[in-house]
Amino acid sequence: MASDKTFMLFISYNFLVFFLIVFVLYWCIPEQRWQNILLLISSLVFYGWLIQWHVVFLLVSILFDYFLALGMARWRSNAVLLMRAGVVINIAILIAVKYYFLFNASLADWFRQLGLSGDVFLARIILPLGVSFYVLKKISYLIEVGKGSLPQTRNFITYATYISYFPQVFSGPLDRPQNLIRQLETSRSWKASDFYQAWPLILMGLFKKLVIANTVKVIVDQMFIMKEPSKVFLLVGAMGFTLQILADFSSYTDLSRGISFLLGLETMKNFNRPYLALMPADFWNRWHISFSSWLRDYIFFPLRRMILKWNSFPQILAVSIPVLVTMLISGLWHGIGMNFVIWGLYYGLLGVVYQYIGLRGDWHPTNKFGHFVAWLVMFFFIVTGWLIFRSPSMAWLWQAVAYGPFYRTLQELITAGILMLMIAFYALPLIAGYLIERYHPDQVNLRALYYAAATILVILYTNSSSPDFIYFQF
Amino acid sequence: MNPKLLLQRYVSFLFVALLVSSGYIGYHHQKEYPRTLSLQFNRGINDEHLRALEKAKPDIVLIGDSTLHYGVDAAQFSEEININSYALAVPGSATAAWYLVMKNIILESPKRPSHVIILFRDTMLTTPYFRTTGRYFELLDDYAQRNEPVLTELIYKNQMNPVERLLEQYLPLYSARWDVREEIDDLLRHRIPSIIFGCTHECSQQAIASVLGREVDMVAFNQMVNDSGEGLYSPEAMNFDKQVGGSFLPVLIDLAHQNDLILVFIRTRTLNFPTAASEPLELRKYMKSLHSYLAQYPDVYLIDLSQDTRLNDSLFIDSLHLNARGQEEFTSILAEEFASRFVK
Numbered sequence: 001m002a003s004d005k006t007f008m009l010f011i012s013y014n015f016l017v018f019f020l021i022v023f024v025l026y027w028c029i030p031e032q033r034w035q036n037i038l039l040l041i042s043s044l045v046f047y048g049w050l051i052q053w054h055v056v057f058l059l060v061s062i063l064f065d066y067f068l069a070l071g072m073a074r075w076r077s078n079a080v081l082l083m084r085a086g087v088v089i090n091i092a093i094l095i096a097v098k099y100y101f102l103f104n105a106s107l108a109d110w111f112r113q114l115g116l117s118g119d120v121f122l123a124r125i126i127l128p129l130g131v132s133f134y135v136l137k138k139i140s141y142l143i144e145v146g147k148g149s150l151p152q153t154r155n156f157i158t159y160a161t162y163i164s165y166f167p168q169v170f171s172g173p174l175d176r177p178q179n180l181i182r183q184l185e186t187s188r189s190w191k192a193s194d195f196y197q198a199w200p201l202i203l204m205g206l207f208k209k210l211v212i213a214n215t216v217k218v219i220v221d222q223m224f225i226m227k228e229p230s231k232v233f234l235l236v237g238a239m240g241f242t243l244q245i246l247a248d249f250s251s252y253t254d255l256s257r258g259i260s261f262l263l264g265l266e267t268m269k270n271f272n273r274p275y276l277a278l279m280p281a282d283f284w285n286r287w288h289i290s291f292s293s294w295l296r297d298y299i300f301f302p303l304r305r306m307i308l309k310w311n312s313f314p315q316i317l318a319v320s321i322p323v324l325v326t327m328l329i330s331g332l333w334h335g336i337g338m339n340f341v342i343w344g345l346y347y348g349l350l351g352v353v354y355q356y357i358g359l360r361g362d363w364h365p366t367n368k369f370g371h372f373v374a375w376l377v378m379f380f381f382i383v384t385g386w387l388i389f390r391s392p393s394m395a396w397l398w399q400a401v402a403y404g405p406f407y408r409t410l411q412e413l414i415t416a417g418i419l420m421l422m423i424a425f426y427a428l429p430l431i432a433g434y435l436i437e438r439y440h441p442d443q444v445n446l447r448a449l450y451y452a453a454a455t456i457l458v459i460l461y462t463n464s465s466s467p468d469f470i471y472f473q474f
Numbered sequence: 475m476n477p478k479l480l481l482q483r484y485v486s487f488l489f490v491a492l493l494v495s496s497g498y499i500g501y502h503h504q505k506e507y508p509r510t511l512s513l514q515f516n517r518g519i520n521d522e523h524l525r526a527l528e529k530a531k532p533d534i535v536l537i538g539d540s541t542l543h544y545g546v547d548a549a550q551f552s553e554e555i556n557i558n559s560y561a562l563a564v565p566g567s568a569t570a571a572w573y574l575v576m577k578n579i580i581l582e583s584p585k586r587p588s589h590v591i592i593l594f595r596d597t598m599l600t601t602p603y604f605r606t607t608g609r610y611f612e613l614l615d616d617y618a619q620r621n622e623p624v625l626t627e628l629i630y631k632n633q634m635n636p637v638e639r640l641l642e643q644y645l646p647l648y649s650a651r652w653d654v655r656e657e658i659d660d661l662l663r664h665r666i667p668s669i670i671f672g673c674t675h676e677c678s679q680q681a682i683a684s685v686l687g688r689e690v691d692m693v694a695f696n697q698m699v700n701d702s703g704e705g706l707y708s709p710e711a712m713n714f715d716k717q718v719g720g721s722f723l724p725v726l727i728d729l730a731h732q733n734d735l736i737l738v739f740i741r742t743r744t745l746n747f748p749t750a751a752s753e754p755l756e757l758r759k760y761m762k763s764l765h766s767y768l769a770q771y772p773d774v775y776l777i778d779l780s781q782d783t784r785l786n787d788s789l790f791i792d793s794l795h796l797n798a799r800g801q802e803e804f805t806s807i808l809a810e811e812f813a814s815r816f817v818k
Binding site for chain 1: 475476477478479480481483484486487488491492495607635636637638641645647648651654655662663666667670671673677678680681682684685686708709
């Protein structure tokens, strides 16, 4: 159990106490309206735990969208215009917050000229956490209300709870308003079935984070701080990070969903065995599903519709541009730096190439060998993608790929073998879980044994301090 | 699948597993329960520095982490102030290690120095848990005696929450987790490789040490250091009054006072906050409180070099560490500051 000194992580003691209080109070309250008020207050406490002014930032931005949506409902003829204005402002906020440190020195100077302290803009720890996530939630709400596919939520508490909902505010999943707002508007009572859904998610969330992600992180970090690594270490680093990021991010989602079930709310599934994907589109339908479906609905489809309207547009561009732009935006959303731009474009290009050679939509190999080859090729692309994503810089990666030897000494080869063995060891529980689910879904004893073993490992791997979740930084 | 049945079976299996593991661990590790909460150090003190101090017999000892290693040339410093000095740099260390170094190395050397200079940055002096877990714990082990009650109190008991205390005392599987993990680690690092690669325990250990101990990419390393250092800038860490009581600062001062040492704290310059205006407001308040606190003690001094613009960007390898020219410049500045205060 982490005694966290910075913010309230799901795996911290602070969170355990916080959630127990919320949980007891929540189910003592009979009325849905008061339950929502409690959820909102607790979400704001949770969000402002580290830096209180973040709550002000969050509340102001929620109020802005709330009144904008009220305006859309009132002046239907201008709804689209208001929606566009809201979307643009939200995107501007996102860009300003995410990219502020590129120009923070000049901002600080400007503030100093005004006689104000520049510390607000210079300490990078003040970056409003989770802004990348809740801004996207706000945008999807504005678009749905603007299009008229979702009635505007008159109840401010409900809307504010949807945006600031504490199990999702830092790292998603990006639940759509149609799902979460609708549930927040209906009455909720305690059901044992919710608990039966929650405990395996919470257990596996803890397991993936404490046992797998935190342990593999140590190996991965060592690989990516090497000066001029051999290719064999790039491979170890890439394989390790492939495991680490899945375990880390999916653990957060599991914990978030488990906590939501305990509050009587069913939130969106975010992962569906992404590393079994056969092609890029398939991967993005399985990885960070709430985000990739957001990109699909609000960027890819509108862009493709817009391009298809122009008859004179060359076919190849009409197919390529939406994929490339969508994936580039995905890269930019994930972080600042050339790595993320190239990572986004890399997936964009892969998507285009797969489409171009006819592997699109629900394509599926006809035999097992074809299936295996398709999987292997795609898995190679996924691992390469994570290598680009995790490398400290493109220059570092280029140096290692272009000029680094495969290995320098026998000792390097032995070390790489040992590290690969360790990575494989920590990947085994995930593979075992998948095999049980696939081949013995009704074997109660097998599954109970699996969960009991996972609990034992969680107890063994609990540290007094624990690294943050990777997706917090986005 | 019946979810209720699944839960029942899970609880039963877990109960049996805990019972069996408790019995096994209690027997295998010869531990008594409930356990007394205390840190156990194993290795004994690494006497490399002790022997060096015996040989050098310095009047001044500088303590610090990698910023001391990269930032100060002890020979140049000695020459400029004309007093013999020794730099005891422990990369990756913080106050817990500095306390151990002072108690178990400096004060144990046959000729004690007159001055101890500690190089720190920002809130390090009052963040006792900083760099004390995981791999950093192994580093502490190098300088600790078997029992270190102050460390037990400040970095162990004080940092544990009630659940951890309960588990540590009553759940053998939890209290023996480091031993079990070491066994798993040994299996993966040594025993399985010896079967697969035919590489013995020593061979795999040498291979790992030779590869993982080599030169690192400073940009990537610095990013990692910065990430791990963020705990120094949480609102809690920057609240001096709240932190000082449970920190090593009063302990270090007491230790110096009891042994007639003059203690000099040097706040080093980093590029995280290169100007006073760029510092978070809370950090500025923290520094004011630190100044006032240390001013109470006659033989304790604070020299703040964090805003010294003579150390410009070109003298840094990364945001924390100085390059060779930077080392020369910083050593001169330090010598000048030291001489102006302490050399007659």
